[in-house]
Amino acid sequence: MVGPGPAPLENANPLIYRRSGERPVTAREEDDELPDAIDDREIFDLIRSINDPEHPLTLEELNVVEQVRVKVSDAESTVSVEFTPTIPHCSMATLIGLSIKVKLLRSLPERFKLDVHITPGTHVSEHAVNKQLADKERVAAALENSHLLEVVNQCLSARS
Protein backbone atom coordinates (compact mmCIF):
# COMPACT_ATOMS: atom_id res chain seq x y z
CA MET A 1 0.00 0.00 0.00
CA VAL A 2 2.92 2.38 0.67
CA GLY A 3 5.87 3.11 -1.59
CA PRO A 4 9.40 3.25 -0.24
CA GLY A 5 11.53 6.22 0.63
CA PRO A 6 11.23 9.98 0.36
CA ALA A 7 9.44 11.28 -2.72
CA PRO A 8 8.49 14.77 -3.88
CA LEU A 9 5.38 16.06 -2.11
CA GLU A 10 2.26 15.32 -4.11
CA ASN A 11 0.42 18.33 -2.78
CA ALA A 12 3.13 20.87 -1.96
CA ASN A 13 0.90 23.74 -0.87
CA PRO A 14 -2.21 22.38 0.83
CA LEU A 15 -4.96 24.64 2.16
CA ILE A 16 -4.86 24.68 5.94
CA TYR A 17 -8.05 24.85 7.98
CA ARG A 18 -8.61 26.05 11.54
CA ARG A 19 -8.89 23.44 14.27
CA SER A 20 -12.13 23.16 16.17
CA GLY A 21 -12.19 24.03 19.85
CA GLU A 22 -12.58 21.68 22.76
CA ARG A 23 -15.85 19.87 23.10
CA PRO A 24 -18.19 21.79 25.44
CA VAL A 25 -19.14 19.54 28.35
CA THR A 26 -22.81 19.45 29.23
CA ALA A 27 -24.27 18.98 32.70
CA ARG A 28 -25.64 15.61 31.62
CA GLU A 29 -22.18 14.39 30.65
CA GLU A 30 -20.80 15.44 34.04
CA ASP A 31 -23.38 13.28 35.78
CA ASP A 32 -21.62 9.91 36.16
CA GLU A 33 -24.91 8.19 36.91
CA LEU A 34 -26.20 8.74 33.37
CA PRO A 35 -24.93 6.66 30.43
CA ASP A 36 -23.36 8.66 27.60
CA ALA A 37 -23.96 7.34 24.12
CA ILE A 38 -21.03 7.66 21.72
CA ASP A 39 -21.79 10.58 19.40
CA ASP A 40 -20.42 12.13 16.20
CA ARG A 41 -18.24 14.62 18.06
CA GLU A 42 -16.64 11.90 20.13
CA ILE A 43 -15.69 9.95 16.99
CA PHE A 44 -14.45 13.15 15.37
CA ASP A 45 -12.25 13.85 18.39
CA LEU A 46 -10.69 10.40 18.00
CA ILE A 47 -9.67 10.96 14.37
CA ARG A 48 -9.13 14.72 13.97
CA SER A 49 -5.59 14.68 15.37
CA ILE A 50 -4.35 11.82 13.14
CA ASN A 51 -1.23 13.04 11.31
CA ASP A 52 -1.15 13.40 7.56
CA PRO A 53 1.50 10.99 6.15
CA GLU A 54 3.01 13.78 4.04
CA HIS A 55 2.68 17.05 5.99
CA PRO A 56 3.28 17.98 9.63
CA LEU A 57 -0.43 18.70 9.88
CA THR A 58 -3.46 16.86 11.18
CA LEU A 59 -6.28 15.44 9.06
CA GLU A 60 -8.53 18.13 10.54
CA GLU A 61 -6.15 20.94 9.52
CA LEU A 62 -6.16 19.61 5.95
CA ASN A 63 -9.96 19.22 6.02
CA VAL A 64 -9.54 15.51 5.23
CA VAL A 65 -11.92 14.77 8.10
CA GLU A 66 -14.86 16.93 9.20
CA GLN A 67 -17.40 16.37 11.93
CA VAL A 68 -20.29 16.60 9.45
CA ARG A 69 -18.89 13.55 7.62
CA VAL A 70 -19.04 11.37 10.74
CA LYS A 71 -22.24 9.40 11.37
CA VAL A 72 -22.70 7.36 14.53
CA SER A 73 -25.55 5.24 15.78
CA ASP A 74 -24.67 3.98 19.25
CA ALA A 75 -27.94 2.02 19.41
CA GLU A 76 -27.19 0.19 16.16
CA SER A 77 -23.42 -0.01 16.88
CA THR A 78 -22.47 1.59 13.56
CA VAL A 79 -19.89 4.25 12.72
CA SER A 80 -19.47 5.69 9.24
CA VAL A 81 -16.68 8.13 8.35
CA GLU A 82 -16.18 9.84 5.00
CA PHE A 83 -12.79 11.37 4.37
CA THR A 84 -11.74 13.78 1.62
CA PRO A 85 -8.26 13.39 0.06
CA THR A 86 -6.59 16.78 -0.48
CA ILE A 87 -6.11 16.05 -4.19
CA PRO A 88 -8.01 13.60 -6.47
CA HIS A 89 -4.84 11.63 -7.32
CA CYS A 90 -3.60 11.32 -3.75
CA SER A 91 -1.60 8.06 -3.52
CA MET A 92 -1.89 8.18 0.28
CA ALA A 93 -5.68 7.78 0.27
CA THR A 94 -5.61 4.10 1.27
CA LEU A 95 -3.05 4.74 4.02
CA ILE A 96 -5.10 7.64 5.41
CA GLY A 97 -8.29 5.55 5.38
CA LEU A 98 -6.44 2.65 7.02
CA SER A 99 -5.13 4.96 9.77
CA ILE A 100 -8.68 6.19 10.48
CA LYS A 101 -9.93 2.61 10.55
CA VAL A 102 -7.14 1.42 12.88
CA LYS A 103 -7.65 4.36 15.25
CA LEU A 104 -11.36 3.53 15.54
CA LEU A 105 -10.74 -0.24 15.81
CA ARG A 106 -8.39 0.39 18.74
CA SER A 107 -10.61 2.96 20.47
CA LEU A 108 -14.18 1.71 20.14
CA PRO A 109 -15.91 -1.26 21.77
CA GLU A 110 -15.74 -4.34 19.51
CA ARG A 111 -19.48 -4.34 18.87
CA PHE A 112 -19.15 -1.38 16.46
CA LYS A 113 -19.27 -1.93 12.68
CA LEU A 114 -16.89 0.58 11.05
CA ASP A 115 -17.30 1.90 7.53
CA VAL A 116 -14.59 4.24 6.23
CA HIS A 117 -15.16 5.69 2.75
CA ILE A 118 -13.85 8.43 0.50
CA THR A 119 -16.23 11.41 0.18
CA PRO A 120 -18.08 10.66 -3.09
CA GLY A 121 -16.54 12.33 -6.13
CA THR A 122 -13.27 13.41 -4.50
CA HIS A 123 -10.82 10.75 -5.68
CA VAL A 124 -10.07 9.10 -9.03
CA SER A 125 -9.77 5.62 -7.48
CA GLU A 126 -12.61 6.03 -5.04
CA HIS A 127 -14.21 2.64 -5.74
CA ALA A 128 -10.94 0.69 -5.51
CA VAL A 129 -9.85 2.42 -2.28
CA ASN A 130 -13.28 1.95 -0.67
CA LYS A 131 -13.32 -1.74 -1.61
CA GLN A 132 -9.89 -2.32 -0.14
CA LEU A 133 -10.74 -0.51 3.12
CA ALA A 134 -13.98 -2.52 3.45
CA ASP A 135 -12.18 -5.87 3.01
CA LYS A 136 -11.43 -6.90 6.59
CA GLU A 137 -9.27 -9.81 5.45
CA ARG A 138 -6.94 -7.47 3.55
CA VAL A 139 -6.96 -5.00 6.44
CA ALA A 140 -6.02 -7.85 8.82
CA ALA A 141 -3.21 -8.94 6.48
CA ALA A 142 -1.98 -5.34 6.12
CA LEU A 143 -1.79 -4.95 9.90
CA GLU A 144 0.40 -8.07 10.13
CA ASN A 145 2.90 -6.29 7.87
CA SER A 146 5.36 -4.69 10.29
CA HIS A 147 6.54 -1.97 7.90
CA LEU A 148 3.02 -0.83 7.14
CA LEU A 149 2.01 -1.04 10.79
CA GLU A 150 4.91 1.26 11.66
CA VAL A 151 3.75 3.85 9.12
CA VAL A 152 0.18 3.67 10.45
CA ASN A 153 1.43 4.04 14.02
CA GLN A 154 3.38 7.15 12.99
CA CYS A 155 0.17 8.68 11.65
CA LEU A 156 -1.58 7.81 14.90
CA SER A 157 1.12 8.97 17.32
CA ALA A 158 0.53 12.26 19.10
CA ARG A 159 3.07 14.86 18.01
CA SER A 160 5.28 16.29 20.73
Added chain:
Amino acid sequence: MPEALSLLCRVSAHPESRCWALAWSPSGALLASCGGDRTVRIWGRDGSGWLCRAVLGDAHQRTVRRVSWSPCGLYLASASFDGTTCVWKRQEDGFQVVATLEGHENEVKSVAWAPSGTLLATCSRDKSVWVWEVDDEEEEFECVSVLSAHSQDVKHVVWHPSLQLLASASYDDTVRLYREDEDDWLCCATLEGHTSTVWGVAWERSGHRLVSCSDDRTLRVWQRSEPPQGHGSGSEPSWQCVCTLSGYHGRSIYDVAWCHLTGAVATACGDDAVRVFEEVSPASPVSPVTFGLVAHVPRAHAQDVNGVAWHPREPGLLATCGDDGDIAFWRYQRPDGL
Protein backbone atom coordinates in the same frame (compact mmCIF):
# COMPACT_ATOMS: atom_id res chain seq x y z
CA MET B 1 -39.39 -18.44 12.96
CA PRO B 2 -39.33 -20.08 16.39
CA GLU B 3 -36.25 -22.12 17.26
CA ALA B 4 -35.53 -23.54 13.85
CA LEU B 5 -31.92 -23.00 14.96
CA SER B 6 -31.17 -23.59 18.65
CA LEU B 7 -27.83 -23.09 20.40
CA LEU B 8 -26.29 -26.29 21.81
CA CYS B 9 -22.96 -25.04 23.06
CA ARG B 10 -20.52 -22.15 22.73
CA VAL B 11 -16.76 -22.33 23.29
CA SER B 12 -14.13 -19.61 23.41
CA ALA B 13 -11.93 -21.13 20.72
CA HIS B 14 -9.38 -18.46 19.80
CA PRO B 15 -9.50 -15.99 22.72
CA GLU B 16 -8.17 -12.46 22.16
CA SER B 17 -8.23 -13.17 18.44
CA ARG B 18 -10.65 -13.98 15.64
CA CYS B 19 -11.71 -17.39 14.45
CA TRP B 20 -11.59 -17.38 10.65
CA ALA B 21 -12.80 -20.81 9.56
CA LEU B 22 -13.94 -24.31 10.51
CA ALA B 23 -13.70 -27.77 8.92
CA TRP B 24 -15.22 -31.08 10.05
CA SER B 25 -13.16 -34.24 9.61
CA PRO B 26 -14.81 -36.65 7.11
CA SER B 27 -16.17 -38.87 9.92
CA GLY B 28 -17.35 -35.81 11.85
CA ALA B 29 -15.45 -36.92 14.97
CA LEU B 30 -13.22 -33.83 14.92
CA LEU B 31 -13.63 -30.15 14.07
CA ALA B 32 -10.63 -28.02 13.09
CA SER B 33 -10.65 -24.25 13.64
CA CYS B 34 -8.06 -21.61 12.71
CA GLY B 35 -7.53 -17.96 13.45
CA GLY B 36 -5.62 -14.75 13.91
CA ASP B 37 -3.62 -16.25 16.79
CA ARG B 38 -1.66 -18.26 14.15
CA THR B 39 -2.93 -21.58 15.48
CA VAL B 40 -5.10 -24.44 14.31
CA ARG B 41 -7.15 -26.08 17.06
CA ILE B 42 -8.71 -29.53 17.00
CA TRP B 43 -12.01 -30.06 18.84
CA GLY B 44 -13.64 -33.30 19.94
CA ARG B 45 -16.89 -34.17 21.69
CA ASP B 46 -16.91 -34.35 25.47
CA GLY B 47 -20.35 -35.32 26.74
CA SER B 48 -22.65 -32.55 25.57
CA GLY B 49 -19.76 -30.11 25.12
CA TRP B 50 -16.65 -29.81 23.01
CA LEU B 51 -13.03 -29.93 24.18
CA CYS B 52 -9.81 -28.76 22.57
CA ARG B 53 -7.83 -31.93 21.79
CA ALA B 54 -4.79 -30.28 20.20
CA VAL B 55 -3.30 -26.87 19.49
CA LEU B 56 -1.23 -26.76 16.30
CA GLY B 57 0.75 -23.63 17.01
CA ASP B 58 4.33 -23.92 15.88
CA ALA B 59 4.17 -23.89 12.10
CA HIS B 60 2.74 -20.59 10.85
CA GLN B 61 4.21 -17.12 11.38
CA ARG B 62 0.95 -15.28 10.61
CA THR B 63 -2.85 -15.73 10.58
CA VAL B 64 -4.19 -19.14 9.55
CA ARG B 65 -7.08 -18.36 7.22
CA ARG B 66 -8.57 -21.75 6.21
CA VAL B 67 -8.20 -25.47 6.95
CA SER B 68 -9.16 -28.59 4.98
CA TRP B 69 -9.13 -32.33 5.81
CA SER B 70 -8.05 -35.01 3.36
CA PRO B 71 -10.90 -37.40 2.42
CA CYS B 72 -9.22 -40.19 4.43
CA GLY B 73 -9.15 -37.96 7.53
CA LEU B 74 -5.45 -38.62 8.11
CA TYR B 75 -4.18 -35.23 6.88
CA LEU B 76 -5.12 -31.62 7.57
CA ALA B 77 -3.95 -28.70 5.41
CA SER B 78 -3.74 -25.12 6.75
CA ALA B 79 -3.48 -21.97 4.57
CA SER B 80 -1.73 -18.97 6.10
CA PHE B 81 -1.07 -15.28 5.49
CA ASP B 82 2.62 -16.22 5.86
CA GLY B 83 2.47 -17.43 2.24
CA THR B 84 2.69 -21.15 3.02
CA THR B 85 0.33 -24.10 3.33
CA CYS B 86 1.20 -26.74 5.90
CA VAL B 87 0.12 -30.38 5.70
CA TRP B 88 -0.30 -32.02 9.11
CA LYS B 89 -0.49 -35.76 9.73
CA ARG B 90 -2.59 -37.18 12.52
CA GLN B 91 -0.55 -39.35 14.85
CA GLU B 92 -1.24 -41.14 18.07
CA ASP B 93 -0.02 -38.25 20.17
CA GLY B 94 -1.10 -35.27 18.10
CA PHE B 95 -0.41 -33.70 14.73
CA GLN B 96 2.89 -33.23 12.95
CA VAL B 97 3.84 -31.17 9.90
CA VAL B 98 4.84 -33.52 7.07
CA ALA B 99 5.07 -30.91 4.30
CA THR B 100 5.19 -27.13 3.84
CA LEU B 101 3.97 -25.98 0.43
CA GLU B 102 5.72 -22.82 -0.73
CA GLY B 103 5.48 -20.78 -3.90
CA HIS B 104 2.69 -18.24 -3.54
CA GLU B 105 3.96 -14.67 -3.58
CA ASN B 106 1.87 -13.58 -0.61
CA GLU B 107 -1.05 -14.51 1.65
CA VAL B 108 -2.59 -17.94 1.01
CA LYS B 109 -6.34 -17.50 1.49
CA SER B 110 -7.74 -20.98 1.08
CA VAL B 111 -6.88 -24.66 0.63
CA ALA B 112 -9.03 -27.62 -0.43
CA TRP B 113 -8.51 -31.34 -0.85
CA ALA B 114 -10.04 -33.05 -3.90
CA PRO B 115 -12.51 -35.92 -3.22
CA SER B 116 -10.04 -38.44 -4.68
CA GLY B 117 -7.42 -37.37 -2.15
CA THR B 118 -4.84 -37.15 -4.95
CA LEU B 119 -5.04 -33.38 -5.52
CA LEU B 120 -4.87 -30.27 -3.38
CA ALA B 121 -5.68 -26.69 -4.43
CA THR B 122 -4.47 -23.42 -2.87
CA CYS B 123 -5.22 -19.79 -3.75
CA SER B 124 -3.68 -16.49 -2.81
CA ARG B 125 -3.76 -12.71 -2.86
CA ASP B 126 -1.20 -13.10 -5.68
CA LYS B 127 -4.30 -13.79 -7.92
CA SER B 128 -3.36 -17.39 -8.67
CA VAL B 129 -4.79 -20.82 -7.95
CA TRP B 130 -2.29 -23.69 -7.64
CA VAL B 131 -3.10 -27.35 -8.14
CA TRP B 132 -0.81 -29.79 -6.29
CA GLU B 133 -0.47 -33.52 -6.89
CA VAL B 134 -0.30 -35.64 -3.75
CA ASP B 135 2.04 -38.57 -3.47
CA ASP B 136 0.80 -39.95 -0.18
CA GLU B 137 3.31 -42.78 -0.01
CA GLU B 138 6.17 -40.32 -0.03
CA GLU B 139 4.07 -37.54 1.53
CA GLU B 140 5.27 -35.26 -1.23
CA PHE B 141 3.36 -32.54 -3.05
CA GLU B 142 4.18 -31.34 -6.53
CA CYS B 143 2.66 -28.26 -8.14
CA VAL B 144 1.15 -29.39 -11.45
CA SER B 145 -0.57 -26.17 -12.52
CA VAL B 146 -0.61 -22.44 -11.77
CA LEU B 147 -3.94 -20.96 -12.87
CA SER B 148 -4.01 -17.21 -13.44
CA ALA B 149 -7.57 -16.68 -14.64
CA HIS B 150 -8.55 -14.23 -11.89
CA SER B 151 -7.53 -10.58 -12.11
CA GLN B 152 -7.55 -10.05 -8.32
CA ASP B 153 -7.04 -11.65 -4.87
CA VAL B 154 -8.52 -15.20 -4.82
CA LYS B 155 -10.53 -15.79 -1.64
CA HIS B 156 -11.73 -19.39 -1.69
CA VAL B 157 -11.24 -22.72 -3.48
CA VAL B 158 -13.47 -25.79 -3.22
CA TRP B 159 -13.65 -29.06 -5.18
CA HIS B 160 -16.74 -30.61 -6.72
CA PRO B 161 -18.09 -33.40 -4.43
CA SER B 162 -17.16 -36.23 -6.82
CA LEU B 163 -15.40 -34.91 -9.96
CA GLN B 164 -11.97 -33.35 -10.47
CA LEU B 165 -13.64 -29.97 -10.99
CA LEU B 166 -12.45 -26.99 -8.97
CA ALA B 167 -14.26 -23.72 -8.14
CA SER B 168 -12.59 -20.49 -7.01
CA ALA B 169 -14.06 -17.18 -5.74
CA SER B 170 -12.35 -13.82 -6.02
CA TYR B 171 -12.11 -10.12 -5.18
CA ASP B 172 -12.62 -9.63 -8.96
CA ASP B 173 -16.34 -10.44 -8.32
CA THR B 174 -16.33 -13.73 -10.27
CA VAL B 175 -16.37 -17.47 -9.63
CA ARG B 176 -14.28 -19.63 -11.96
CA LEU B 177 -14.29 -23.37 -12.63
CA TYR B 178 -11.29 -25.46 -13.71
CA ARG B 179 -10.83 -28.96 -15.08
CA GLU B 180 -7.96 -31.09 -16.25
CA ASP B 181 -7.23 -31.03 -19.96
CA GLU B 182 -4.55 -33.37 -21.31
CA ASP B 183 -1.57 -32.66 -19.07
CA ASP B 184 -2.65 -29.26 -17.82
CA TRP B 185 -5.53 -27.51 -16.12
CA LEU B 186 -7.72 -24.87 -17.69
CA CYS B 187 -10.43 -22.45 -16.69
CA CYS B 188 -13.64 -23.90 -18.21
CA ALA B 189 -16.26 -21.45 -16.92
CA THR B 190 -16.56 -17.92 -15.51
CA LEU B 191 -19.62 -17.14 -13.42
CA GLU B 192 -20.36 -13.41 -13.61
CA GLY B 193 -23.12 -11.58 -11.78
CA HIS B 194 -21.95 -10.59 -8.31
CA THR B 195 -21.21 -6.87 -8.02
CA SER B 196 -18.50 -7.16 -5.36
CA THR B 197 -16.02 -9.65 -3.82
CA VAL B 198 -17.14 -13.28 -3.82
CA TRP B 199 -16.09 -14.64 -0.42
CA GLY B 200 -17.17 -18.25 -0.70
CA VAL B 201 -18.70 -21.03 -2.76
CA ALA B 202 -20.33 -24.33 -1.82
CA TRP B 203 -21.44 -27.25 -3.99
CA GLU B 204 -24.76 -29.02 -3.73
CA ARG B 205 -24.38 -32.76 -3.07
CA SER B 206 -25.18 -33.69 -6.68
CA GLY B 207 -22.59 -31.25 -8.01
CA HIS B 208 -25.09 -29.89 -10.54
CA ARG B 209 -25.41 -26.61 -8.69
CA LEU B 210 -23.32 -24.36 -6.50
CA VAL B 211 -24.05 -21.37 -4.31
CA SER B 212 -21.82 -18.29 -3.91
CA CYS B 213 -21.84 -15.55 -1.25
CA SER B 214 -20.58 -12.03 -1.67
CA ASP B 215 -19.72 -8.62 -0.26
CA ASP B 216 -22.69 -7.43 -2.40
CA ARG B 217 -24.90 -8.99 0.33
CA THR B 218 -26.47 -11.56 -2.00
CA LEU B 219 -26.33 -15.30 -2.49
CA ARG B 220 -26.44 -16.69 -6.01
CA VAL B 221 -27.33 -20.23 -7.02
CA TRP B 222 -25.69 -21.41 -10.26
CA GLN B 223 -26.87 -24.40 -12.26
CA ARG B 224 -25.08 -26.49 -14.84
CA SER B 225 -26.63 -26.95 -18.25
CA GLU B 226 -25.27 -29.40 -20.80
CA PRO B 227 -24.15 -28.12 -24.17
CA PRO B 228 -26.87 -28.59 -26.81
CA GLN B 229 -26.72 -31.88 -28.74
CA GLY B 230 -24.99 -31.88 -32.10
CA HIS B 231 -22.30 -29.38 -31.20
CA GLY B 232 -18.66 -30.29 -31.49
CA SER B 233 -17.01 -32.27 -28.73
CA GLY B 234 -15.27 -29.11 -27.59
CA SER B 235 -18.33 -27.45 -26.08
CA GLU B 236 -18.35 -27.13 -22.32
CA PRO B 237 -21.32 -27.31 -19.98
CA SER B 238 -22.41 -23.77 -19.15
CA TRP B 239 -23.40 -22.37 -15.77
CA GLN B 240 -26.36 -20.03 -15.29
CA CYS B 241 -27.46 -18.07 -12.25
CA VAL B 242 -30.91 -19.52 -11.54
CA CYS B 243 -31.65 -17.70 -8.27
CA THR B 244 -30.40 -14.56 -6.46
CA LEU B 245 -31.23 -14.15 -2.79
CA SER B 246 -31.07 -10.45 -2.00
CA GLY B 247 -32.49 -8.39 0.85
CA TYR B 248 -31.78 -10.96 3.56
CA HIS B 249 -28.28 -9.98 4.67
CA GLY B 250 -27.35 -6.68 6.36
CA ARG B 251 -23.62 -6.73 5.53
CA SER B 252 -20.99 -8.76 3.68
CA ILE B 253 -21.60 -12.56 3.57
CA TYR B 254 -18.31 -14.25 4.48
CA ASP B 255 -19.15 -17.93 4.13
CA VAL B 256 -21.81 -20.32 2.86
CA ALA B 257 -22.33 -24.05 3.46
CA TRP B 258 -24.69 -26.34 1.54
CA CYS B 259 -25.60 -29.39 3.67
CA HIS B 260 -25.18 -32.64 1.72
CA LEU B 261 -27.54 -34.49 4.09
CA THR B 262 -30.50 -32.09 4.30
CA GLY B 263 -30.04 -29.64 1.42
CA ALA B 264 -30.18 -26.64 3.80
CA VAL B 265 -27.93 -23.64 3.02
CA ALA B 266 -26.35 -21.74 5.95
CA THR B 267 -24.64 -18.33 5.77
CA ALA B 268 -22.12 -16.41 7.91
CA CYS B 269 -22.67 -12.66 7.80
CA GLY B 270 -20.88 -9.49 8.89
CA ASP B 271 -24.09 -8.38 10.61
CA ASP B 272 -23.39 -11.03 13.35
CA ALA B 273 -26.28 -13.24 12.18
CA VAL B 274 -26.51 -16.86 11.08
CA ARG B 275 -29.23 -17.69 8.56
CA VAL B 276 -30.54 -20.91 6.99
CA PHE B 277 -32.32 -21.15 3.63
CA GLU B 278 -34.19 -24.06 2.07
CA GLU B 279 -35.32 -24.61 -1.47
CA VAL B 280 -39.07 -24.16 -1.89
CA SER B 281 -40.69 -27.01 -3.83
CA PRO B 282 -41.64 -25.72 -7.25
CA ALA B 283 -45.34 -25.25 -8.04
CA SER B 284 -44.76 -26.64 -11.53
CA PRO B 285 -41.84 -28.06 -13.52
CA VAL B 286 -41.32 -24.70 -15.23
CA SER B 287 -41.41 -22.62 -12.03
CA PRO B 288 -38.24 -20.68 -11.23
CA VAL B 289 -35.86 -21.95 -8.53
CA THR B 290 -36.79 -20.35 -5.20
CA PHE B 291 -35.19 -20.45 -1.77
CA GLY B 292 -36.85 -19.27 1.43
CA LEU B 293 -35.37 -18.06 4.74
CA VAL B 294 -36.17 -20.69 7.39
CA ALA B 295 -33.94 -19.66 10.30
CA HIS B 296 -32.41 -16.39 11.42
CA VAL B 297 -30.42 -15.83 14.63
CA PRO B 298 -29.67 -12.07 14.70
CA ARG B 299 -26.94 -12.05 17.40
CA ALA B 300 -25.46 -15.49 16.77
CA HIS B 301 -22.01 -14.08 17.60
CA ALA B 302 -20.94 -10.86 19.34
CA GLN B 303 -19.13 -9.79 16.14
CA ASP B 304 -18.94 -10.73 12.43
CA VAL B 305 -19.62 -14.39 11.67
CA ASN B 306 -16.79 -15.77 9.48
CA GLY B 307 -17.49 -19.46 9.04
CA VAL B 308 -20.32 -22.00 8.83
CA ALA B 309 -19.93 -25.79 8.54
CA TRP B 310 -22.55 -28.55 8.49
CA HIS B 311 -21.62 -31.82 10.20
CA PRO B 312 -20.98 -34.48 7.50
CA ARG B 313 -22.87 -37.31 9.25
CA GLU B 314 -25.32 -35.82 11.72
CA PRO B 315 -28.16 -34.01 9.92
CA GLY B 316 -28.82 -30.50 11.27
CA LEU B 317 -25.68 -30.11 13.40
CA LEU B 318 -24.10 -26.78 12.45
CA ALA B 319 -20.88 -25.13 13.68
CA THR B 320 -20.21 -21.39 13.27
CA CYS B 321 -17.28 -19.12 14.17
CA GLY B 322 -16.65 -15.40 14.35
CA ASP B 323 -14.48 -12.38 15.04
CA ASP B 324 -15.38 -12.81 18.73
CA GLY B 325 -13.08 -15.89 18.71
CA ASP B 326 -15.96 -18.23 19.58
CA ILE B 327 -17.24 -21.42 18.00
CA ALA B 328 -20.98 -22.03 18.42
CA PHE B 329 -22.75 -25.35 17.85
CA TRP B 330 -26.39 -25.29 16.71
CA ARG B 331 -29.20 -27.77 16.15
CA TYR B 332 -31.17 -26.98 13.01
CA GLN B 333 -34.66 -28.36 12.74
CA ARG B 334 -36.47 -27.98 9.46
CA PRO B 335 -39.71 -26.09 10.16
CA ASP B 336 -42.97 -28.01 9.51
CA GLY B 337 -44.86 -27.33 6.34
CA LEU B 338 -41.90 -27.04 3.99
